Amino acid sequence: MLKQYLLTPGPTPIPPQVALKEALPIIHHRTDEFSAIYKDISEDLKYIFQTKNNIYTVACSGTGVMEMAVVNLLSPNDEILVASCGNFGDRWIKISQAYGVKIVSISVEWGKTVDPLQVQKALKENTNIKAVFTTLVETSTGVVNDIKSIGKIVSATNAIFAVDAISGLVGQEFKTDLWKADVVICTSQKGFMLAPGLAFITLSDKAWKLVESSKIPKFYFDIKKYKNLTNATPFTPPVTLIVSLQEAIKLIKEKRIENIWNDCRVLAKAARAGMQALGLKLFAEVPCDVLTSAIVPENIGEKIVKTLRKKYGVSIAGGHGDWKDKIVRFSHMGYICKADLLVGFSCLEMVLSELGLSIEKGKSVAAVEEELLKD
Amino acid sequence: MLKQYLLTPGPTPIPPQVALKEALPIIHHRTDEFSAIYKDISEDLKYIFQTKNNIYTVACSGTGVMEMAVVNLLSPNDEILVASCGNFGDRWIKISQAYGVKIVSISVEWGKTVDPLQVQKALKENTNIKAVFTTLVETSTGVVNDIKSIGKIVSATNAIFAVDAISGLVGQEFKTDLWKADVVICTSQKGFMLAPGLAFITLSDKAWKLVESSKIPKFYFDIKKYKNLTNATPFTPPVTLIVSLQEAIKLIKEKRIENIWNDCRVLAKAARAGMQALGLKLFAEVPCDVLTSAIVPENIGEKIVKTLRKKYGVSIAGGHGDWKDKIVRFSHMGYICKADLLVGFSCLEMVLSELGLSIEKGKSVAAVEEELLKD
Numbered sequence: 001m002l003k004q005y006l007l008t009p010g011p012t013p014i015p016p017q018v019a020l021k022e023a024l025p026i027i028h029h030r031t032d033e034f035s036a037i038y039k040d041i042s043e044d045l046k047y048i049f050q051t052k053n054n055i056y057t058v059a060c061s062g063t064g065v066m067e068m069a070v071v072n073l074l075s076p077n078d079e080i081l082v083a084s085c086g087n088f089g090d091r092w093i094k095i096s097q098a099y100g101v102k103i104v105s106i107s108v109e110w111g112k113t114v115d116p117l118q119v120q121k122a123l124k125e126n127t128n129i130k131a132v133f134t135t136l137v138e139t140s141t142g143v144v145n146d147i148k149s150i151g152k153i154v155s156a157t158n159a160i161f162a163v164d165a166i167s168g169l170v171g172q173e174f175k176t177d178l179w180k181a182d183v184v185i186c187t188s189q190k191g192f193m194l195a196p197g198l199a200f201i202t203l204s205d206k207a208w209k210l211v212e213s214s215k216i217p218k219f220y221f222d223i224k225k226y227k228n229l230t231n232a233t234p235f236t237p238p239v240t241l242i243v244s245l246q247e248a249i250k251l252i253k254e255k256r257i258e259n260i261w262n263d264c265r266v267l268a269k270a271a272r273a274g275m276q277a278l279g280l281k282l283f284a285e286v287p288c289d290v291l292t293s294a295i296v297p298e299n300i301g302e303k304i305v306k307t308l309r310k311k312y313g314v315s316i317a318g319g320h321g322d323w324k325d326k327i328v329r330f331s332h333m334g335y336i337c338k339a340d341l342l343v344g345f346s347c348l349e350m351v352l353s354e355l356g357l358s359i360e361k362g363k364s365v366a367a368v369e370e371e372l373l374k375d
Numbered sequence: 376m377l378k379q380y381l382l383t384p385g386p387t388p389i390p391p392q393v394a395l396k397e398a399l400p401i402i403h404h405r406t407d408e409f410s411a412i413y414k415d416i417s418e419d420l421k422y423i424f425q426t427k428n429n430i431y432t433v434a435c436s437g438t439g440v441m442e443m444a445v446v447n448l449l450s451p452n453d454e455i456l457v458a459s460c461g462n463f464g465d466r467w468i469k470i471s472q473a474y475g476v477k478i479v480s481i482s483v484e485w486g487k488t489v490d491p492l493q494v495q496k497a498l499k500e501n502t503n504i505k506a507v508f509t510t511l512v513e514t515s516t517g518v519v520n521d522i523k524s525i526g527k528i529v530s531a532t533n534a535i536f537a538v539d540a541i542s543g544l545v546g547q548e549f550k551t552d553l554w555k556a557d558v559v560i561c562t563s564q565k566g567f568m569l570a571p572g573l574a575f576i577t578l579s580d581k582a583w584k585l586v587e588s589s590k591i592p593k594f595y596f597d598i599k600k601y602k603n604l605t606n607a608t609p610f611t612p613p614v615t616l617i618v619s620l621q622e623a624i625k626l627i628k629e630k631r632i633e634n635i636w637n638d639c640r641v642l643a644k645a646a647r648a649g650m651q652a653l654g655l656k657l658f659a660e661v662p663c664d665v666l667t668s669a670i671v672p673e674n675i676g677e678k679i680v681k682t683l684r685k686k687y688g689v690s691i692a693g694g695h696g697d698w699k700d701k702i703v704r705f706s707h708m709g710y711i712c713k714a715d716l717l718v719g720f721s722c723l724e725m726v727l728s729e730l731g732l733s734i735e736k737g738k739s740v741a742a743v744e745e746e747l748l749k750d
Contacts (some may be wrong), residue, residue, distance in 0.1 A: 004400055011401045011614055022615060023398035025379055026386045026570055028690050059436050059572055061610035064595040098594040189611060195401055197434055197572045197613030216592070219473040220439040235436035236564060238572030238613070239386055240397060315403050 002313040007344050009139050009167055009291045009317060011189040011196055012334035014244075015251060018193060021244040029239050035231040037246050042230060044249045045200060048169065048257060049184060051176035055202045056226040059238050062088075062166045065185045065199035067095050068221040069162050073131050073183065073207065075215035076100035081122050081132045081159070083114040083150070087140035087320040088164060092133040099216050104129065110141050110323060111293075113286040116149035123157050130210065131160045131183075136168035140320040142284040142293030142329060144172060151180035160207045166190060170252060171264040171290040171333035182207040188241060191260075191290065193248045193334040197241045264289040267332035267341055270371035274345045275330075277367035278352065278359060283327045290333035297357070299325040304351055312347040338372050377688040382719050384514050384542055384666045384692055386564040386571055387709035389619075390626060393568060396619040404614050410606040412621050417605060419624045420575060423544065423632060424559060426551035430577045431601040434613050437463075437541045440560045440574035442470050443596040444537050448506050448558065448582065450590035451475035456497050456507045456534070458489040458525070462515035462695045463539060467508040474591050479504065485516050485698060486668075488661040491524035498532050505585065506535045506558075511543035515695040517659040517668030517704060519547060526555035535582045541565060545627060546639040546665040546708035557582040563616060566635075566665065568623045568709040572616045639664040642707035642716055645746035649720045650705075652742035653727065653734060658702045665708035674700040675730055682729065687722040713747050 006013045027033055038057075045055035058065055070092075074080065078101050082092045085108035096103055104126050106118050114134055123129060132154045137144050147163055154161040162183035165174055169184075170191025176184050182204040189196035201223070203211065211223060225234040252260065271292035272282055283293035296304060301318040302325050308314045319327040330344060345364045352359045381388045402408055413432075420430035433440055445467070449455065453476050457467045460483035471478055479501050481493050489509055498504055507529045512519050522538055529536035537558035543549055544559075545566025551559050557579040564571035576598070578586065586598060600609040627635065646667035647657055655669035662668075671679060676693040677700050683689045694702040705719060720739045727734045 004402070006401065006403065008403050010611065011403060014401050014615075016398075019398040019400070019615075022570075023391075023394040025394070026381065026389050027379070028381065028383050028386060029571075031684070031690070059434060059439065060595065061434050061612070063610045064434065067595045095594045098597070099592045187611075189614075195397075195613060195615035196404075196611045197616060217474045219470045220435065220442045220596075222473070235438045236385065236562075236571045237436070238570060238616070239564075240389075240394075240570035241572060241613070241616075309406070315406070 009331040039231040071216040083134040086138035136165040137288040139167040144288035155180035273367040274364040277364040301325040384706040414606040446591040458509040461513035511540040512663040514542040519663035530555035648742040649739040652739040676700040
């Protein structure tokens, strides 16, 4: 009977009309009916990614589709540049290491953002770099990177530019073609308001050239198997998830992507005001629009997360790695509205109060309200 | 308004109570609630696989989990034996080829079954073979292989025995440990009565030893990342599919696996009688219990499949490869009951009649009924 509020950065809440599509009688994936749906979502994904290139849908998690980018673009001993500012940036490094790729890395302190000029410097110093990998929104810290500026820099070289847009896409403004991102990957369980299980990847012509020379062995993730299929997948797809994706995309299209970006901006501004009203320091140097992270005192991060969930049904996230107990992360991407944010902050006030912090009740809620009313 | 009857060998129909679980509000995968579900299904999967070893759940299609077996067991230039009798047996070859593995293959004519003595002979002639790969039920032909006898032969050697049980498991009698299968893989969309998107893999101690020496690079499919996790997955799992899997497993456990094997045997016997009453020759030399394949005259396989779906909402499958237009395949695994079989055969009678074949109406239905009544 405890009503649940999922304010975590993936999975995010699924709108009921989308969730119900998952429960419809399953259809076969080698039929005209499914092909029409697949063709439809593949076209609409181009709009959401803001690209003219094809988007391929794969059955795997985010890590799977990151690996798909690595194994299709590179060969062993190729040199790459990874610009990482957190846990998921580091994953590009771990995956590439598993395939014997040589890595030049820019490792930014957690909470800070990648400096485009550092990318430029690294590319000048290492002229053999085949690809630059980075992250749009670093979920572990709540930072957004300046993809537009990095894209401009990388596009002036022979290297291709690969962006993990898993946490950012849909909620955070992002323009694949305009910002010169050659490879973009995403998954279903964040801005898409869907269950996990689907992943997406798109490649520019410049990236496809690299695919041709790639010598890393692969089969399931071999993007050439997907390339010429516009109304089918090479292997059995997660049919029910794709059917529900069509419904989620319908909602996104009706609302228009620019309006979703704007809504997230409003929620993010309000969430930051709320955190500051609680006396909590924001963790992200350049905060993204889809989640808000703040430093909590006395290492009570995990305690806050557990108490919120247990007593009020409100799920937020704690920190990763060294920041495990020291920050909280509050998501506002996908199917999260103004009222949810107010629930989150009022319950957070109660929990902080219960945990002995001197909190002025209602103060963060007032700050959130004030920002929301400006919209 | 056209009611749909899905008699295809994957996806198979999903029971409404299982499908509805997919539509429940999504829960977070790093919570006690999800861990309890994951632990629960992992234990119950052991019962379904008939093994004492752990089962790992992965987000991918069947091909993905086949690749997971290959890349974790082998190193480039290792020698393996593939005993293939159809399209999915051949997939073991294609995946292994992509990783530079040396392949000795036993290729059986489609419709025939793998001869265990041929496996024995090949193992004697090729003493360096590290692993033998085969298929429980070859979906493309409807044949079941004698896994028990092959397992006995392979277990007497140093090679490990890997079985693709995707189409067979749950419906077709199968005993991982007793039959000495070292690696068994399966997916969610066949006997498990679930949507596609989940895959399963289990390994014996003998197989784990091979994993230790494997030199094929991998990351997402690296089974060591899954090994010591009994209540979580290393990467974000398809939460809604796992929640619905718990419900499907509940149904399987309530019915008991031996009773499901028996039900499939009864349906298979009835389906074969039905095909023969229509004057159609059975395609499988040793037919499995989960699907029935029959040769259709005058290359009208695709026409039958399309007409059945369009006019009566009944989906069956045609042939693969060279047999594309020459056979039909009628599934009776998972959530398919006696009444569905009768719908299938009566509509098939009408379609064959419409397509100009001289069919005695009611004859195949009578034959099916007669077999069903013996149960």
